Amino acid sequence: MAMEEAREAVGDYKEGWHDPEHSTIRFDSGLSEEVVRKISKIKNEPEWMTEVRVKAYHHFVSRPMPGFGDREALEGIDFDKVCYYLRSSDATEKDWEDVPEDIRNTFDRLGIPEAEQKWLSGVTAQYESEAVYHSIREDLESQGVIFLDMDSGLREHPELVKKYFCSVVPYQDNKFSALNTAVWSGGSFIYIPKGVSVEMPVQAYFRINAKNMGQFERTLIIADEGSSIHYVEGCTAPTYSTDSLHSAVVELIALEGAHIRYSTIQNWSANVYNLVTKRGIAHKNSTIEWIDGNIGSKLTMKYPAVILKGEGSHAEVISVAYAGKGQHQDAGAKIHHLASNTTSKILSKSISKDGGRGSYRGMVTVSPKAENCKLNVVCDALILDDGSQTDTYPTMEVANPSARCEHEASVSKVSDDQVFYLMSRGHSEEEALAMIVNGFFEPFTRELPMEYAVELNKLMALEMEGSIG
Amino acid sequence: MSEKPPVLSIEGLHVGIDGTSILHGIDLKIKPGEIHAIMGRNGSGKTTAASTIMGHPDYEIESGSIELNGADLLELEAWERARKGVFLSFQYPQSVPGLQVGHFLRKSVAAIRGDEAAKGAPFRDALKSAMKEVSIPRSFLSRYVNDGFSGGEKKRFEILQLMLLKPKLAILDETDSGLDIDGIRVVSRGINAAIRGSDSGALIITHYSRILEHVKPDYVHVLIKGKIVKSGGPELALELEEKGYEWLESDATEDD
Numbered sequence: 058m059a060m061e062e063a064r065e066a067v068g069d070y071k072e073g074w075h076d077p078e079h080s081t082i083r084f085d086s087g088l089s090e091e092v093v094r095k096i097s098k099i100k101n102e103p104e105w106m107t108e109v110r111v112k113a114y115h116h117f118v119s120r121p122m123p124g125f126g127d128r129e130a131l132e133g134i135d136f137d138k139v140c141y142y143l144r145s146s147d148a149t150e151k152d153w154e155d156v157p158e159d160i161r162n163t164f165d166r167l168g169i170p171e172a173e174q175k176w177l178s179g180v181t182a183q184y185e186s187e188a189v190y191h192s193i194r195e196d197l198e199s200q201g202v203i204f205l206d207m208d209s210g211l212r213e214h215p216e217l218v219k220k221y222f223c224s225v226v227p228y229q230d231n232k233f234s235a236l237n238t239a240v241w242s243g244g245s246f247i248y249i250p251k252g253v254s255v256e257m258p259v260q261a262y263f264r265i266n267a268k269n270m271g272q273f274e275r276t277l278i279i280a281d282e283g284s285s286i287h288y289v290e291g292c293t294a295p296t297y298s299t300d301s302l303h304s305a306v307v308e309l310i311a312l313e314g315a316h317i318r319y320s321t322i323q324n325w326s327a328n329v330y331n332l333v334t335k336r337g338i339a340h341k342n343s344t345i346e347w348i349d350g351n352i353g354s355k356l357t358m359k360y361p362a363v364i365l366k367g368e369g370s371h372a373e374v375i376s377v378a379y380a381g382k383g384q385h386q387d388a389g390a391k392i393h394h395l396a397s398n399t400t401s402k403i404l405s406k407s408i409s410k411d412g413g414r415g416s417y418r419g420m421v422t423v424s425p426k427a428e429n430c431k432l433n434v435v436c437d438a439l440i441l442d443d444g445s446q447t448d449t450y451p452t453m454e455v456a457n458p459s460a461r462c463e464h465e466a467s468v469s470k471v472s473d474d475q476v477f478y479l480m481s482r483g484h485s486e487e488e489a490l491a492m493i494v495n496g497f498f499e500p501f502t503r504e505l506p507m508e509y510a511v512e513l514n515k516l517m518a519l520e521m522e523g524s525i526g
Numbered sequence: 527m528s529e530k531p532p533v534l535s536i537e538g539l540h541v542g543i544d545g546t547s548i549l550h551g552i553d554l555k556i557k558p559g560e561i562h563a564i565m566g567r568n569g570s571g572k573t574t575a576a577s578t579i580m581g582h583p584d585y586e587i588e589s590g591s592i593e594l595n596g597a598d599l600l601e602l603e604a605w606e607r608a609r610k611g612v613f614l615s616f617q618y619p620q621s622v623p624g625l626q627v628g629h630f631l632r633k634s635v636a637a638i639r640g641d642e643a644a645k646g647a648p649f650r651d652a653l654k655s656a657m658k659e660v661s662i663p664r665s666f667l668s669r670y671v672n673d674g675f676s677g678g679e680k681k682r683f684e685i686l687q688l689m690l691l692k693p694k695l696a697i698l699d700e701t702d703s704g705l706d707i708d709g710i711r712v713v714s715r716g717i718n719a720a721i722r723g724s725d726s727g728a729l730i731i732t733h734y735s736r737i738l739e740h741v742k743p744d745y746v747h748v749l750i751k752g753k754i755v756k757s758g759g760p761e762l763a764l765e766l767e768e769k770g771y772e773w774l775e776s777d778a779t780e781d782d
Contacts, residue, residue: 473584478620480604481580481613482630482687483637489605492633496624496670 210246
């Protein structure tokens, strides 16, 4: 115990504190068909959902671990030790005042209510397995925008959920999409009606508080013709000496001419496995953008994907990864050009420091029938010290000769002369490193809402602290 | 009678890198308002002297002292020296992709001259007039520090920083190299504006006497093989222009 506390006390991770655990329902750890059925029962779900969950569970059990990424770390996951469902509040509240005090304080500390007031269209806050707070601006609601937690979405709009659930990411996609489908709880359900533009972003915030927790939110966003939305998610967890598991599935559907931008700043503590499947389908002339920041976690394996199904559709994946001590960020992107005149852009930037490992894993395909596609892939890695590592696994499969493909990759090291130059302008070595790192991430941060960009820069400055020998 | 201490006082300075001695006993005093020039060929130790004063960690001080306005510099790191008022205009300024010039200037002014100096109208006005002085357009501010700059742009950007940071001691390492006549005129204008009529001192390091026609030094020192072999007034620069370094080199070798 003493050692555990000591370990929890170290490190610069700012969000590593935890509240006393409180639960109204907590399952014993471990997974079985019974657990899956029990989750569905508690949620009072329709029969079809229970059946999908059970099928997905059996697929999960029989499916081997992925054959790529950090296999050694993956083998370290003990699925029997994970708690698959924990409800800490009886209801999803619309007023922060009604959220249990401890939990409210947590989100206060993370700055969520403040951000909501200033610049968001809606907020959902998930704590462990369930959303504890949910709110959307009234003017959007009156325009027909649906923004709910996923459980409420299933209750209130079963036909939409049934139509699209698992339509972009089938549970058979991979072991972790099967796991998520079996035990999913929480997440967001969003529908934007034809022609409606949601000007200010909506945000979801995911917080794990309990030890050995598994969080399996499920998000489904449907942007109807000509609509647009920017969805932002953030996530943090306490630092514990035992591992937690976060395994989400996100499905996006951009109908004709729609625009979905999905931004993530993932800042899990260094004991969280973050194994997430994110994929969108882009119909005719629509755009899907993933802006994906991976700062925390023990191991992240995440490759936001876009299927360019409709002619003239566009995909963009801009991602950054920071791999510090004991961290492996295996991140990248997947884009499939199925239709003609589709365009895509991947920009991946990773930083490795203190023995961390950053990997870019990307795949872009162009199908034989897709004419005149344009692909652009840029991946840059910055290594801050000798023991750190970066690797790149780019794949391009182009089956149509009319495609225009560009690929650039670079690996650079921070040079002593660069640091000395900045130091000669009055900046300490740590500040100089933070300037170089923030500059390296700039193409990413400029895509974020300003508030997030500032937050991310501060976060990186914090990561540079105490890093100088 | 009390006299202000010299801006820069170097005594008996021996410096090496990776175990090889490069400077073999340098003595130099720069009083407030003085401009000194160090001239010498490539490899004579000029850049070593500049980097050592700024506090580059690769250079080892074997013996000797460096003081700024009477205070010891040797225990301070480069950023602390910068905050005390040492400025180095680099021969090869480093690029920092993604770091915007405007942001960087404001942060550097805040670090060295304090938050107040980096705020509001005073900062904007100072920036505007300094940019005008060294012919830098406004669009420059949103570019990334030295990223894709031409040689001339890099040097003008160094002088812009000099003007905004208002150091007590400005060291200009080969600021004229790679510049055409117009470029030299522009950076010289900036240097004069920053140093003349102030209490600051400047150390200009150069191969050629060209820049010294525009920024007239009070003293010229000739550095050969890590030693100052001759000092004089501005006329020494002209003499070197005429006669080269050879007539002084023979003296230096005899010494060794």
